[in-house]
Amino acid sequence: MNKTIIVSNRLPLQISMEGEQLKVTPSVGGLATGLKTVHKGGNGIWIGWTGMTEEELDPELETKVNAAVAKEQCVAVKLSERDLDLYYYGFSNRTLWPLFHYFIEYTEYDPESWETYKAVNQKFADQVLANAEDGDNIWVQDYQLLLVPAMVKAKKPNLSIGFFNHIPFPSYEIFRTFPKRKELLEGMLGADLIGFHTYDYERHFLSSVKRILSLEVNFNRVTYHNRIIKVDSFPMGIDYEKFEQAALAHDEKGESEKSEIQKRLDQHLQHEEGVKMILSIDRMDYTKGIPNRIKAFEYFLKKYPEFQEKIRLIMLAVPSRSQVPQYQRLKQETDELVGRINGEFSTVSWTPIWYFYRALPFENLIDLYTSSDVALITPVRDGMNLVAKEYVTTRTQKDGVLILSEMAGASKELNEALLINPFNYEEIADSIKQALEMPKPEQQERMQALQERLKRYTVKKWAQEFMNSLNQVHKVYHSIKAKKAEKSDIEAFQKKVNSEDSKLIFLDYDGTLVNFKNQPEEAKPDQELYDLLKQLHTKPNLKLVIISGRDKETLNNWFGQTPYTLVSDHGVSMRLEGEDWKTLEVLKTDWMEDVLPVLETFVDRTPGTLVEKKKFSLAWHYRNTDVELAQKRLVEIRTVLTSFISNTDLTLLEGNKVLEIKSSKVNKGRAASQLVNQFPSQHIFAFGDDWTDEFMFEELPEKTESIKVGVRKTKAKYYVNRVEDVRSLLKTLGN
Numbered sequence: 173m174n175k176t177i178i179v180s181n182r183l184p185l186q187i188s189m190e191g192e193q194l195k196v197t198p199s200v201g202g203l204a205t206g207l208k209t210v211h212k213g214g215n216g217i218w219i220g221w222t223g224m225t226e227e228e229l230d231p232e233l234e235t236k237v238n239a240a241v242a243k244e245q246c247v248a249v250k251l252s253e254r255d256l257d258l259y260y261y262g263f264s265n266r267t268l269w270p271l272f273h274y275f276i277e278y279t280e281y282d283p284e285s286w287e288t289y290k291a292v293n294q295k296f297a298d299q300v301l302a303n304a305e306d307g308d309n310i311w312v313q314d315y316q317l318l319l320v321p322a323m324v325k326a327k328k329p330n331l332s333i334g335f336f337n338h339i340p341f342p343s344y345e346i347f348r349t350f351p352k353r354k355e356l357l358e359g360m361l362g363a364d365l366i367g368f369h370t371y372d373y374e375r376h377f378l379s380s381v382k383r384i385l386s387l388e389v390n391f392n393r394v395t396y397h398n399r400i401i402k403v404d405s406f407p408m409g410i411d412y413e414k415f416e417q418a419a420l421a422h423d424e425k426g427e428s429e430k431s432e433i434q435k436r437l438d439q440h441l442q443h444e445e446g447v448k449m450i451l452s453i454d455r456m457d458y459t460k461g462i463p464n465r466i467k468a469f470e471y472f473l474k475k476y477p478e479f480q481e482k483i484r485l486i487m488l489a490v491p492s493r494s495q496v497p498q499y500q501r502l503k504q505e506t507d508e509l510v511g512r513i514n515g516e517f518s519t520v521s522w523t524p525i526w527y528f529y530r531a532l533p534f535e536n537l538i539d540l541y542t543s544s545d546v547a548l549i550t551p552v553r554d555g556m557n558l559v560a561k562e563y564v565t566t567r568t569q570k571d572g573v574l575i576l577s578e579m580a581g582a583s584k585e586l587n588e589a590l591l592i593n594p595f596n597y598e599e600i601a602d603s604i605k606q607a608l609e610m611p612k613p614e615q616q617e618r619m620q621a622l623q624e625r626l627k628r629y630t631v632k633k634w635a636q637e638f639m640n641s642l643n644q645v646h647k648v649y650h651s652i653k654a655k656k657a658e659k660s661d662i663e664a665f666q667k668k669v670n671s672e673d674s675k676l677i678f679l680d681y682d683g684t685l686v687n688f689k690n691q692p693e694e695a696k697p698d699q700e701l702y703d704l705l706k707q708l709h710t711k712p713n714l715k716l717v718i719i720s721g722r723d724k725e726t727l728n729n730w731f732g733q734t735p736y737t738l739v740s741d742h743g744v745s746m747r748l749e750g751e752d753w754k755t756l757e758v759l760k761t762d763w764m765e766d767v768l769p770v771l772e773t774f775v776d777r778t779p780g781t782l783v784e785k786k787k788f789s790l791a792w793h794y795r796n797t798d799v800e801l802a803q804k805r806l807v808e809i810r811t812v813l814t815s816f817i818s819n820t821d822l823t824l825l826e827g828n829k830v831l832e833i834k835s836s837k838v839n840k841g842r843a844a845s846q847l848v849n850q851f852p853s854q855h856i857f858a859f860g861d862d863w864t865d866e867f868m869f870e871e872l873p874e875k876t877e878s879i880k881v882g883v884r885k886t887k888a889k890y891y892v893n894r895v896e897d898v899r900s901l902l903k904t905l906g907n
């Protein structure tokens with residue numbers, strides 16, 4: 173049976189020594205909970221680091237650790253102290269983390285860390301490869317492992333690979349600054365499904381893929397190395413039940429069961445009528461907007477002094493990455509700000525900020541959530557932010573107000589919160605006031621709506637949706653493409669070609685026999701192509717047809733001396749062996765005078781595009797322009813031209829990065845059918861790569877062996893990956 177392998181930097185467990193005994197405690201974090209069904213169901217395994225370095229493990233202990241993690245269906249990846257230093261603290265946290273959170277000035281690039289990042293990603297990939305069998309699903313988590321999908325795909329292309337990025341994906345303008353931008357994207361594109369928390373991260377990623385790798389993107393699908401990769405957003409939820417149950421249990425607690433913190437909170441709240449508490453919880457990280465929050469709070473106290481001595485900000489900052497200098501500076505700045513403000517505003521009975529720099533047990537977290545009237549969450553960048561969701565979930569009376577930064581992924585879902593820009597102190601101060609004065613019914617109405625959403629889309633649901641989508645991607649992928657031309661198919665083709673029967677072979681030119689070049693005139697035939705066509709043509713009773721969108725003159729230049737049949741302009745003219753060119757369709761061209769200036773205005777406004785004037789058609793080429801601008805212009809051009817061509821026999825034809833305006837009376841299908849009637853053949857082959865060739869695939873007789881270049885939706889029966897594969901196939905047929 174197929175299984176799922178989850179891969180993350182850390183395994184969802186803690187290992188500790190109790191005397192001589194090894195103790196393994198499963199983690200209770202959100203991700204571990206969400207993935208539990210995926211992991212434990214159907215013999216899944218989880219691959220990651222145990223938290224103990226190679227240096228801490230002697231061979232005996234290592235055996236014990238491996239056995240203990242195996243009991244939890246986990247497999248350990250061995251990391252040395254140096255690995256950890258350069259891959260985790262180094263490249264992941266000092267390079268990728270700031271880069272992806274828009275802190276370019278913090279982004280360090282150190283080649284040694286990069287090399288180690290690659291090597292460690294390879295260690296993870298090797299462990300996956302050692303444990304995976306064909307048909308398994310692999311789900312790679314987060315930015316520490318961006319290269320793993322491609323490393324696994326390269327060795328086992330039949331595995332379905334999913335990748336989820338838990339942090340933002342930055343805009344192209346930020347991402348492009350990074351020296352290894354290509355390598356990172358290519359690493360991720362080893363996956364079949366790439367997930368982000370929000371649509372914004374998804375579109376930033378697609379934009380980078382289009383611009384940096386020049387890949388074809390249709391809606392949210394990327395075509396890469398003849399695979400189709402789906403990119404989608406899956407906003408991660410929380411373990412709703414766990415937080416709700418914990419809050420309900422908290423409500424039931426008698427005085428004697430209360431924690432010390434809870435007692436202090438109660439004392440404060442009961443101190444005076446109208447006293448309120450504002451809560452913030454985050455890892456001490458520069459992305460979380462901690463200094464901004466404190467400064468905005470100070471501004472609030474000054475702007476609305478009537479709240480002094482009535483409200484308190486409780487700030488829990490959990491120590492994190494404290495060996496990185498920026499984190500040390502942040503800690504210092506926070507300490508100073510809190511000190512200054514408490515010094516400035518405190519009275520004998522009141523301090524405005526209660527500041528905890530430590531982690532608290534889960535129970536205390538619930539104390540804080542349930543006792544606070546307002547949650548003030550102000551990250552400057554945050555992939556999702558689960559704290560905001562947890563606060564909402566613990567509000568059993570549906571009161572309380574969430575103030576949330578619009579820079580947190582969670583803000584996309586939590587519309588009923590008071591959304592703020594974390595750089596706008598005025599807005600934050602006013603929102604704090606609004607929250608403190610918000611009437612209960614309004615609080616409840618907002619909270620009700622927020623809770624309903626979070627209850628529906630829990631972390632379990634998130635994991636399920638991702639896995640469903642991963643299974644779906646594979647199915648869709650197999651259903652839209654033709655069958656790959658395998659050895660046995662090619663042998664069957666060979667038999668036909670070698671027989672005495674009559675054969676007709678249609679060959680498209682650009683994108684089929686030669687690769688695209690920046691300028692159409694650069695894509696000339698080379699000697700290898702001439703030779704292989706010549707060889708193929710020696711087969712008995714075989715007619716070769718080059719059927720192209722190119723004009724008569726070009727085809728004459730390139731193939732005039734050959735004995736092949738030539739069809740130009742998608743089927744306007746034809747030349748049979750030893751004969752002159754003749755026109756298949758009599759076409760008017762007077763429309764060109766009117767359309768050409770229209771296209772030229774688009775060329776002027778769209779650098780990198782050009783108009784090709786053919787005898788019977790006009791083609792707007794956009795291969796060398798910015799992809800997104802081209803998409804926009806295409807819509808405009810289509811709109812302008814559609815009204816222009818209504819009531820004419822003109823049509824718009826979309827090729828590979830080209831839009832062509834031509835008569836609807838011509839297409840390759842009509843021309844090819846005409847040739848089939850004129851030269852009835854026992855075997856027919858047709859090769860092509862784009863939409864213009866689809867007419868041919870569609871209209872040729874059923875028995876035709878049609879072969880498409882590239883994995884795209886097609887009417888062809890077979891596909892091959894690249895021009896080089898067409899050439900090698902034709903060579904085989906010629907031998």
Ligand code: GDG
Nearest residue numbers: 338408455490530531532533534537554555556557558559
């Ligand atoms: C990354 C992304 C994305 C916090 N303090 C204590 C404590 N916590 C728990 C919270 C919450 C979790 O830690 C923090 O999660 P966040 O989502 O808020 O932030 P990051 O750690 O930065 O997580 C983030 C997330 O990945 C998931 O994809 O949302 O954007 O940056 O669950 O409850 N737990 C305990 N004591 C504490 O003192 N027990």
